[in-house]
Amino acid sequence: MGKKLGVILVLCILLMSPIHSEDTFVQPELLESLDQQEQVPVIVELEKTPDELSRLEELAAADVALEHFSGDFYAAKINEEELQELINDPNVKSIQQDEIFHILLDDSVPLINASIMHSRQNGTTNMTGLGQSVCVIDTGINATHLGLAGRIVAQKCFCAVSDAGSGGCCPDNTLEDDSARDDQGHGTHVTGIAAGNGSGITGVAPEATIVSVKVADAAGDALFSDITSAVNWCANNASLYNISVISISLGGGSYNSICDSFYTPLSAEIHTAWNNNVSVVVASGNSGFTTNMTSPACINKTISVSSTTKADAISSFSLVLLLLLQNILVVLNLVQEHPWQHLMYLVLFSSCNNTKNL
Secondary structure (H helix, E strand, O other), X not given: OHHHHHXXXXXXXXXXXXXXXXXXXXXXXXXXXXHHOOOEEEEEEEOOOHHHOOHHHHHHOOOOOOEEEEOOEEEEEEOHHHHXXXXXXXXXXXXXXXXXXXXXXXXXXXXXXXXXXOOOEEOOEEOOOOXXXXXXXEOOEOOOOOOOOOOEEEEEEEOOOOOXXXXXXXXXXXXXXXXXXXXXXXXXXXXXXXXXXEOOEEOOOOOOXXXXXXXXXXXXXXXXXXXXXXXXXHHHOHHHHOEEEEEEOXXXXXXXXXXXXXXXXXXXXXXXXXXXXXEEEEEOOOOOOOOOEEOOOOOOOEEEEOOEOOOOOEOOOOOOOHHHHHHHHHHHHHHHHOOOHHHHHHHHOOOOXXXXXX
């Protein structure tokens, strides 16, 4: 009896004592945000999945609702008290702020001579996107638009940046939905440039089918974790919908070099897409710096694309870092290597991401 009591007392002491993980990384910017806001969206990296925890580890785990979105990474919204719980959880490796990205504006097809390409063929393949799909990650899509209707083969939504009533900003006001209804307009505009065909609109790939994934709310904001989930979803469904290209016209932080280490889960998803012959085309940004580029365009294996003027010069507002834009040169090899390049080649230089009427 005495031995059992001793074991119980030791367990009680262990469970009652705060457990600190010396290796837990907490992003300094997160602490600053919690000083100004009651709740902050975060990304939590775990050593083990919740299902792998022992009973004792479960008792020591933080009482915080976590939503899995990629690999070892989970999304949550926390206050200061919950942050401390996560820090004390020995299963937590890192905690960082779930960065908010914002939509980037775009325009025009004639500037890239896409109309000339429409009349040409690569072997026996039309250069119009026929038989291929483009997955547009943005604010969603107006499925009744005359230039798009009838060619939308799939919709999805991951939207947690704001709460429209039931926890998220998807069309049904939840965090995830099978509808990508556009409540902002940007996503419909981008999709029209990529694959519009009708009502006076001819897109870069007018015969391509469309997959639309909504991640941004009516204000044009999107969480990093939702963009990561969207890339994962597009890549995982590439065979089902014949997706060749993922287009992202969203921008976050500004970097002067490859930024994979700051966006590990998204970088991993982009690399997976690339390795499975799905190119990820991303706008480089509109802030006008020549030494920086916005994320996620700074991630390795994205095809980062800058804006140009009608005179074929780099726009004054465009973010251009030549060391990163060299990714475009990879296309010269891809044209020979991959049969899906006929759509990728068009969308790469499309005004989904890179040109603006001035």
